Amino acid sequence: MADENNNSTPGDGEALPEDLRRLLDRAQATDEGADVYDESESSDDADDDDDGELEEEFGNAGTGVDTGETDEHGGALQIKEFGHEMRQSFIEYSMSVITARALPDVRDGLKPVHRRILYAMNESGIFPNRPHKKSAWTVGEVIGKYHPHGDSAVYEAMVRLAQWFSMRTPLIDGHGNFGNIDGDGAAAMRYTESRLAKPAMELLRDLQKDTVDWQPNYDESLAEPQVLPARFPNLLVNGCGGIAVGMATNIPPHNLGEAVEATCMLIDNPEATTEDLMTVMPGPDFPTGAIIMGTDGIRDAYETGRGSITVRAKANVETTKTGRSRIVFTEMPYQVNKGTLQEKIAQLVNDKRIEGISDLRDESNQKGIRLVIELKKDVIPQVVLNNLYKYTQLQTTFGVINLALVDGVPKCLTLREMLQHYIDHQVDVVTRRTRFDLKKAQARAHILEGYLLALDNIDEVIHIIRSSRTDSEASQRLIERFGFSPEQTQAILEMRLRRLTGLSRDQIEEELAGLRRAIAYYEDLLANPVKILGVIKDEMREISRKFSDKRRTQISAQGTKELNVEDLIAEEDMVVTVTHAGYVKRTPLDTYRSQKRGGKGVQGVNLKDEDFVEDLFVASTHDYVLFFSNKGKVYRLKVHELPIGQRTARGTAMVNLVPFEDGERAAAVITCRTFPDDEYLMFATANGTVKKTAMSAYDRTRRDGIIAINLREGDELVNVRRVKEGEKVMLVSTDGKAIMFPESDVRPMGRDTSGVRGITLKDGAKMLGMEITNGNGDLFVITEKGYGKRTPVSDYPEHKRGGQGVFTITMTEKKGNLVACRIVGPQHELMIMSNEGVVIRVKSKDISRLGRSTQGVKVMNLGDDDTVSAIARMAVAKRKPEAGEGADDEDQGALTLAGEEEVDEDLLDE
Structure with missing residues (x-):
C-alpha cells in the first residue's frame, strides 16, 4: 500500500x-x-x-x-x-x-504515515488501558497536525495496522469492522473505533526522554519524531511492503520471539553467520500461517537481501460418511484474498481445467479459516490438491526485497545488516535515555542537597528570607552566605513549611541516597558499552515474554520448484490386488477385518467369470511396485499411481497402466522403497531355474519395461523374492515337494541372464512358488480346497540346489492340488482369497502346526465350485520370538503391516 x-x-x-x-x-x-x-x-x-x-x-x-x-x-x-x-x-x-512515503526506516520499520498515526494517538492519550476512540477523530488529528494528505490514505494505513492477517504483531487495537481476509474493506472511519495496542507502546516507550531526534511538522507549528525508539525489531516482526520510484520493498513478517533472539545472538556474537542466526530465526512467520517450502529462498534473502519464498496453503484430506473425500484448507498464504481465490477455483472447475470437484464452500468463522472442497466419488484427493496448488494462489511465491532507508538513503540489506542497524539504533536510544535520566537525577540530587543544607541552617535561612525585600535579594544573600546555586535557592524559596518536619528530612535523605545510587549506575552504564548491550537484551526479552507467541508458519525442509504429487500424498498401507485376467487395484487395509480360523470371510472382489486373484499384498503408497511379467520383463510404478477401488471393485485393467504385449501377464510383484546394492532379487521359473541379481540393477524405468531375466524357450517366470546374504531359498513344486538350500549356492548374475537349476522336476511337475527364510518360522502350504498346515522350517533338510526335494504335504484328491506357500511366524496373519473373490483373514497361530508328511486341516470353507487362488502374509505385531519359534525376516511380495492393531471380530464390514 x-x-x-x-x-x-x-x-x-x-x-x-x-x-x-x-x-x-x-x-x-x-x-x-x-x-x-x-x-x-x-x-x-x-x-x-x-x-x-x-x-x-x-x-x-x-x-x-x-x-x-x-x-x-x-x-x-x-x-x-x-x-x-x-x-x-x-x-x-x-x-x-x-x-x-513508500519505504520504511531501518530503525523502527515504519513509514512516515504509520509513525505519525502512532505518535498522534500517543499524544492524544488513546492508550491500551483507555476506551477506544472514533477512528475519524484520530485521522483528523493525523491530517491536521502531521500529515496533510487524503483522509482515505491515512485511514487505510491505520486499518492495516489493526488487521491480524496483515500484521504479525498488530499495533492498533481496532473495534468494529476492520475488513477481513476475503477482501472486504473496513467500515467507514466514522463507524469504527481504535486505540493503541500494547506492543505499540513499546515502539513509543521513552520517546519523551530525548531518545530520538525531532523535526518540525509541515507548517512548523509542532514537532514530530524522525524515528521512534522501537524497543523491538519491528521491521522484521511486521515486515513492510511499498512501491517507490524505480524501486520497491517487500519484507516478510517474522515471529517476535525469534527476531528478539536473533538480535540477542548478534549482540553476543557480532561474527554470527546467517546459518547461526537461522538456528533461532529459521525464517518468516506469516500471520496467516501456511507452509514455507524449502529454506533456499530464505537463505538467499537473508544473505543477499533478495530471495523467492514459496508459500503453500495448509490442507487436510477428510473422508465423509458416504466414503467420499474432501480437501479442507485451514491456513492461507500471506496476502491471498480468500474471496478472489474461491472465484478462481470456481472458474477453473467451470473451464474443466481442474476436474473432480463437486462443491466448494467457505466454513470459516471466528475460530479460524476452513475452506472446504468436496470431491466426486473415486477421485484421488492428492491429484486435485496438486492441481489447486499449481493453478491457484493456494501456492504463491513471496519475493523478498529487504529495501529500507539507512540514514535517508535506500539500501538493500542482508539479515545481519538489518539487525546491526537496529542494534546501533538501540545503543543510541539507551545511551540518550541514560544521559537524560542521569541529568534528571543529578538535577534532583542537587536540589535535595540544597534542601539538606538549608534544613541544617534553617533559622538563619528563614531570617535571611524574612529580612529580604524581594525574592532576588533573598536569593542573592543565600548564594553569598551558603554557596547555593540559583536552582537551589529557587527551590528553597518555593519550599513549603511542612518540609521542615523531621519526617520530611528523613524522606529527603532517603531520596537523595537513592538518587546517588542511580547516578552511580547511570555513570557506570555510560562508561561500559557492554552493559548497555546487556540492558538492550534484557529489555527486548522482557517484551518478548509479554507479547510473543508460537510460530504459525511451518517451514518444510523439502523445497519445491516443480510440484511432486508424492509429496502431497499421505503415507498409508494399501491392499493391492492383481487378478489372473490382469485387473489391479489398491484398497485401504482397514477395509478388511480379522477372523478366526474356519471363517467364511467377506466378499472382497466381484470378478468376471473364470477370473481369480493371483497376487495380494500390502504396501505403502510411497513404495515402488515392480511388475515382473511371465515373459521376464519388469515394469515399475508407484503404489499411489495404482487406481484406488472399493472392496468389491474388480479394479482397472493392467494394460491401461503398463504396456503388456499379447500373452504377457504379471507373474510376480515386488514392492520396495529403495534399491540397495547389498540386497538381491531371487527369480524362479516354472521349469525350476533360479537366478540372483542385485536390486540396484533394476533402479531404472522405461515406459515399455526392461528385461528382468532371459527365459529359455518354453519357460516362464513364476516368482520373484528379495534375498539377503545368509538367507535360505525354499522352492515348492506342484507335486508337493520342497527343497531348501543357501542363497550363496546361487552366484550373483547380471540382469540380462538366464540363471541356474534350482530344483529338479519330474512327471510334468512345475514350480509352484519360492520363499526366502532365515531358517526360522514355519512353511505354510494350502491346497485348492482350503486345507493347509504349518510345518517348522527346521523340519526340512538343507540340500544343495538342483535336488528333487522332500515331501511337504500328503496329497489327496479330496484336498486338491497344492496352490500356494508362505513362510510365517506366530506374529503373522494370512489373507486368503478364492477364485470367486471371497477373502478371509486369519492368524497364523490359529492354523495347526503339523509334520511334513501330514494332510493338513480345514483353513477356509469354500463353495463346491470355488478354490483357493492366492494368499498373502501380514506382520501385525512386533514381539520377541518364543522359545523354539523364531520369526522369519520380512520378505517382499508378502503383506507387511508391523504394528497394526488387532481388529475386533464383532466389527463386521457391511
Missing part, C-alpha cells in the same frame, strides 16, 4: 540512488530539444496521472510552462530550460516518494 506523506525534498548534498539516477537521465535528453511549446500539441494526459497528488504537491511546477511570458510576436508560449525543470521536478518528486 503506497502511503502519502509530506513534500520534503532532499538537500543539495544528498546522494541520489543509482536506480533513480538512471531514470532521471532520460529527462536530461530534453535539454537540447525545442524551445517553443505549441498549445496545439498539448494534451490532457498530464491531468490523468496515476498519482493524484502531483498537482497537489507541485502545482504547475512540473509542466515547465511560464504563463506570464510570450514572444515578441505574441504567439506560442515560451518554455525556459524545459529539460532542467523536468529533471529537477522529477528528482524532487521521486525523492519525496522514496524518503517520505
Whole structure:
C-alpha cells in the first residue's frame, strides 16, 4: 500500500540512488530539444496521472510552462530550460516518494504515515488501558497536525495496522469492522473505533526522554519524531511492503520471539553467520500461517537481501460418511484474498481445467479459516490438491526485497545488516535515555542537597528570607552566605513549611541516597558499552515474554520448484490386488477385518467369470511396485499411481497402466522403497531355474519395461523374492515337494541372464512358488480346497540346489492340488482369497502346526465350485520370538503391516 506523506525534498548534498539516477537521465535528453511549446500539441494526459497528488504537491511546477511570458510576436508560449525543470521536478518528486512515503526506516520499520498515526494517538492519550476512540477523530488529528494528505490514505494505513492477517504483531487495537481476509474493506472511519495496542507502546516507550531526534511538522507549528525508539525489531516482526520510484520493498513478517533472539545472538556474537542466526530465526512467520517450502529462498534473502519464498496453503484430506473425500484448507498464504481465490477455483472447475470437484464452500468463522472442497466419488484427493496448488494462489511465491532507508538513503540489506542497524539504533536510544535520566537525577540530587543544607541552617535561612525585600535579594544573600546555586535557592524559596518536619528530612535523605545510587549506575552504564548491550537484551526479552507467541508458519525442509504429487500424498498401507485376467487395484487395509480360523470371510472382489486373484499384498503408497511379467520383463510404478477401488471393485485393467504385449501377464510383484546394492532379487521359473541379481540393477524405468531375466524357450517366470546374504531359498513344486538350500549356492548374475537349476522336476511337475527364510518360522502350504498346515522350517533338510526335494504335504484328491506357500511366524496373519473373490483373514497361530508328511486341516470353507487362488502374509505385531519359534525376516511380495492393531471380530464390514 503506497502511503502519502509530506513534500520534503532532499538537500543539495544528498546522494541520489543509482536506480533513480538512471531514470532521471532520460529527462536530461530534453535539454537540447525545442524551445517553443505549441498549445496545439498539448494534451490532457498530464491531468490523468496515476498519482493524484502531483498537482497537489507541485502545482504547475512540473509542466515547465511560464504563463506570464510570450514572444515578441505574441504567439506560442515560451518554455525556459524545459529539460532542467523536468529533471529537477522529477528528482524532487521521486525523492519525496522514496524518503517520505513508500519505504520504511531501518530503525523502527515504519513509514512516515504509520509513525505519525502512532505518535498522534500517543499524544492524544488513546492508550491500551483507555476506551477506544472514533477512528475519524484520530485521522483528523493525523491530517491536521502531521500529515496533510487524503483522509482515505491515512485511514487505510491505520486499518492495516489493526488487521491480524496483515500484521504479525498488530499495533492498533481496532473495534468494529476492520475488513477481513476475503477482501472486504473496513467500515467507514466514522463507524469504527481504535486505540493503541500494547506492543505499540513499546515502539513509543521513552520517546519523551530525548531518545530520538525531532523535526518540525509541515507548517512548523509542532514537532514530530524522525524515528521512534522501537524497543523491538519491528521491521522484521511486521515486515513492510511499498512501491517507490524505480524501486520497491517487500519484507516478510517474522515471529517476535525469534527476531528478539536473533538480535540477542548478534549482540553476543557480532561474527554470527546467517546459518547461526537461522538456528533461532529459521525464517518468516506469516500471520496467516501456511507452509514455507524449502529454506533456499530464505537463505538467499537473508544473505543477499533478495530471495523467492514459496508459500503453500495448509490442507487436510477428510473422508465423509458416504466414503467420499474432501480437501479442507485451514491456513492461507500471506496476502491471498480468500474471496478472489474461491472465484478462481470456481472458474477453473467451470473451464474443466481442474476436474473432480463437486462443491466448494467457505466454513470459516471466528475460530479460524476452513475452506472446504468436496470431491466426486473415486477421485484421488492428492491429484486435485496438486492441481489447486499449481493453478491457484493456494501456492504463491513471496519475493523478498529487504529495501529500507539507512540514514535517508535506500539500501538493500542482508539479515545481519538489518539487525546491526537496529542494534546501533538501540545503543543510541539507551545511551540518550541514560544521559537524560542521569541529568534528571543529578538535577534532583542537587536540589535535595540544597534542601539538606538549608534544613541544617534553617533559622538563619528563614531570617535571611524574612529580612529580604524581594525574592532576588533573598536569593542573592543565600548564594553569598551558603554557596547555593540559583536552582537551589529557587527551590528553597518555593519550599513549603511542612518540609521542615523531621519526617520530611528523613524522606529527603532517603531520596537523595537513592538518587546517588542511580547516578552511580547511570555513570557506570555510560562508561561500559557492554552493559548497555546487556540492558538492550534484557529489555527486548522482557517484551518478548509479554507479547510473543508460537510460530504459525511451518517451514518444510523439502523445497519445491516443480510440484511432486508424492509429496502431497499421505503415507498409508494399501491392499493391492492383481487378478489372473490382469485387473489391479489398491484398497485401504482397514477395509478388511480379522477372523478366526474356519471363517467364511467377506466378499472382497466381484470378478468376471473364470477370473481369480493371483497376487495380494500390502504396501505403502510411497513404495515402488515392480511388475515382473511371465515373459521376464519388469515394469515399475508407484503404489499411489495404482487406481484406488472399493472392496468389491474388480479394479482397472493392467494394460491401461503398463504396456503388456499379447500373452504377457504379471507373474510376480515386488514392492520396495529403495534399491540397495547389498540386497538381491531371487527369480524362479516354472521349469525350476533360479537366478540372483542385485536390486540396484533394476533402479531404472522405461515406459515399455526392461528385461528382468532371459527365459529359455518354453519357460516362464513364476516368482520373484528379495534375498539377503545368509538367507535360505525354499522352492515348492506342484507335486508337493520342497527343497531348501543357501542363497550363496546361487552366484550373483547380471540382469540380462538366464540363471541356474534350482530344483529338479519330474512327471510334468512345475514350480509352484519360492520363499526366502532365515531358517526360522514355519512353511505354510494350502491346497485348492482350503486345507493347509504349518510345518517348522527346521523340519526340512538343507540340500544343495538342483535336488528333487522332500515331501511337504500328503496329497489327496479330496484336498486338491497344492496352490500356494508362505513362510510365517506366530506374529503373522494370512489373507486368503478364492477364485470367486471371497477373502478371509486369519492368524497364523490359529492354523495347526503339523509334520511334513501330514494332510493338513480345514483353513477356509469354500463353495463346491470355488478354490483357493492366492494368499498373502501380514506382520501385525512386533514381539520377541518364543522359545523354539523364531520369526522369519520380512520378505517382499508378502503383506507387511508391523504394528497394526488387532481388529475386533464383532466389527463386521457391511
